[in-house]
Amino acid sequence: MQPDGPRALNSADAACGGILECATSGTSGSPKYIRRSHLSWIASFEVNARLFEVSPEDTYAVLGALSHSLSLYGVLEAGHVGADVCMLAGLRPDRQLGQLNERSVTMLYATPTQLESLIAAGPEFRLARIRRVLVGGGAFRPALAEKCHGLFPHATLTPFYGASETSFITMADDQRPAGSVGKAYPGVEIAIRSNRGQATHELGEIWVRSPYLFCGYADPVASDTRDQDGFVTVGEFGRMDDDGNLFIAGRKSRMVTISDQNVFPDEIENFLAAHYAAGQLAVVSVPDAKRGHSLAVVATAGNGKAALETAMKRCRKAHGAHRTPRHVFFVESLPQLASGKPDYVQITAWLEDQL
Structure with missing residues (x-):
C-alpha cells in the first residue's frame, strides 16, 4: 500500500502465499517499506479471533492512513473475519467520534496519540458500544488508560508492543507490572541478548522469532534490523523479568x-x-x-x-x-x-x- 493506494507486485514475490507492502511509522526518520507474506498476518488474524471472540457481527474502525501497517492490519483483519470496517483517516477527531458512534463500532485499532486526540475532542463523549480497543504504535501510559475508561466505558483496553517488521511481540492486560509492555504474544519467542550475542537477564537487544515476521524491505533498508537463526531484531533494547514481562528501554538509533x-x-x-x-x-x-x-x-x-x-x-x-x-x-x-x-x-x- 502506497500513500495514494495499492500497487501490484511481481508475481515472483508470491512464493510464500502472496506478498503485501506497507510503510513503517517513520517515527525517527523517513518511513521504510516492508514486505510480508499474507500468511504471516493471517496467522495472527486467527489468533486474535480466538482471543477476542471476534465475529462477522463486529464492526472494526481504524483512524490512520492505510499506507501504515497498524491501520492496514486492522482493515485486513476485519475482512478476514467477515466484519464491517470503518476507515476514518483524514477526518477531524470530533467527526471520528461521531462516526464511531453512528456506525456502532465494536473493535478499534488506534495509537496512543490518536486516542489522546479523540479524548481532547470530546471530553464528555461516551462510546458505549466499543468492546475492545487495541492500542499499538507507542507506550500506553496509565494516565491515558484512565481517560480511555471514560470514553470507552464498556471496552477492554489491550495494549500491544511490536513493529512493522515483527508484527505482534507482546500483549498486555491489567495484571502487567508498571512499565511493562506485557508478555509474549501467542506463538512468539523473545530473547534478550548482550552486545556479544549472548542471552542476558540485564538490559539487552530484543530478538524475536515467530510466524508473524516480515520477509524483508522493499526500500530503503533499516540498518539496525538484523536476523540470525530465525530471530529478528529491529534494534530495540529492553529487559525481561522472571515472569516473562518485557520492559522497553528504546531504539538503538535514538x-x-x-x-x-x-x-x-x-x-x-x-x-x-x-x-x-x-x-x-x-x-x-x-x-x-x-x-x-x-x-x-x-x-x-x-x-x-x-x-x-x-x-x-x-x-x-x-x-x-x-x-x-x-x-x-x-x-x-x-x-x-x-x-x-x-x-x-x-x-x-x-x-x-x-x-
Whole structure:
C-alpha cells in the first residue's frame, strides 16, 4: 500500500502465499517499506479471533492512513473475519467520534496519540458500544488508560508492543507490572541478548522469532534490523523479568551518550509521561558541548508546569540528573506523523531554533 493506494507486485514475490507492502511509522526518520507474506498476518488474524471472540457481527474502525501497517492490519483483519470496517483517516477527531458512534463500532485499532486526540475532542463523549480497543504504535501510559475508561466505558483496553517488521511481540492486560509492555504474544519467542550475542537477564537487544515476521524491505533498508537463526531484531533494547514481562528501554538509533553514559530518550519519555497527566510530551536529545548530549522535553498544556516539575523531580530521583531533561518547552500541540505517532524529526528541528 502506497500513500495514494495499492500497487501490484511481481508475481515472483508470491512464493510464500502472496506478498503485501506497507510503510513503517517513520517515527525517527523517513518511513521504510516492508514486505510480508499474507500468511504471516493471517496467522495472527486467527489468533486474535480466538482471543477476542471476534465475529462477522463486529464492526472494526481504524483512524490512520492505510499506507501504515497498524491501520492496514486492522482493515485486513476485519475482512478476514467477515466484519464491517470503518476507515476514518483524514477526518477531524470530533467527526471520528461521531462516526464511531453512528456506525456502532465494536473493535478499534488506534495509537496512543490518536486516542489522546479523540479524548481532547470530546471530553464528555461516551462510546458505549466499543468492546475492545487495541492500542499499538507507542507506550500506553496509565494516565491515558484512565481517560480511555471514560470514553470507552464498556471496552477492554489491550495494549500491544511490536513493529512493522515483527508484527505482534507482546500483549498486555491489567495484571502487567508498571512499565511493562506485557508478555509474549501467542506463538512468539523473545530473547534478550548482550552486545556479544549472548542471552542476558540485564538490559539487552530484543530478538524475536515467530510466524508473524516480515520477509524483508522493499526500500530503503533499516540498518539496525538484523536476523540470525530465525530471530529478528529491529534494534530495540529492553529487559525481561522472571515472569516473562518485557520492559522497553528504546531504539538503538535514538540512544545517545550523556556524560559517558548510554541514555535512551524513550525510557525517560515513558517515565515522565507516566507521572504527567496534564497533556502529551516528547523527549529528544540535543547537542551539549560539555556532556556530549542532553535531553529536552516538549510538553503540551501550558498550565501543567507544576505537574511536569513534579515528574522531573521523580525522574532525577529514579534516573539521576544526567538522564533528566535539562531543557523544558511547552507547546499547543506536538507534531504528528500520518501514522499517529510523534514526529521526533520535526520536534528536534524546532528545538534547534529554540536553543
